Amino acid sequence: MTYGIVQMAVANEIVNRLKPRDSKVAFDAAMRFAYIGNAASGYVGDARDYRDERVPGMPFHYSRGRTILVMHEARTDVVLESELESPFANSEAIAVLIDVSAIFDRVCARLMRMTSDKGWHPNAVMDAAYPELPGKF
Numbered sequence: 001m002t003y004g005i006v007q008m009a010v011a012n013e014i015v016n017r018l019k020p021r022d023s024k025v026a027f028d029a030a031m032r033f034a035y036i037g038n039a040a041s042g043y044v045g046d047a048r049d050y051r052d053e054r055v056p057g058m059p060f061h062y063s064r065g066r067t068i069l070v071m072h073e074a075r076t077d078v079v080l081e082s083e084l085e086s087p088f089a090n091s092e093a094i095a096v097l098i099d100v101s102a103i104f105d106r107v108c109a110r111l112m113r114m115t116s117d118k119g120w121h122p123n124a125v126m127d128a129a130y131p132e133l134p135g136k137f
Helices: 003-017 023-035 081-085 100-115 122-129
Strands: 067-072 075-080 094-099
Touching: 003 023, 003 067, 003 094, 003 100, 023 067, 023 075, 067 081, 067 100, 075 081, 094 100, 100 122
Parallel strands: none
Antiparallel strands: 067 075, 067 094
């Protein structure tokens, strides 16, 4: 649904934060966010718990918390903000932390303004993508 648009917005944010700017690294990281999910990326805990799975191209559902893209060394992870206490979060090798939830919210808000369709409200899009979770919209 929003894979390409959000992927481009994430890549743009990464390029703007990298010193020196490196579009290949940015697009590789954004691609991992946009096309990997369903527990293949992001924290899923010891027991399989659908609440912590992530739909490709989407942040984790807002009821779970903020979604953060963490770039460190040659690796990119997509985690819940609460997981930033994990060992890699304190590593000096972290290059970039991106609040993907904020980017997703901005993309949806712009689409909602452009189309006058309240179906693009970020919470409405999330609720449709994660029907098994309680929604607020």
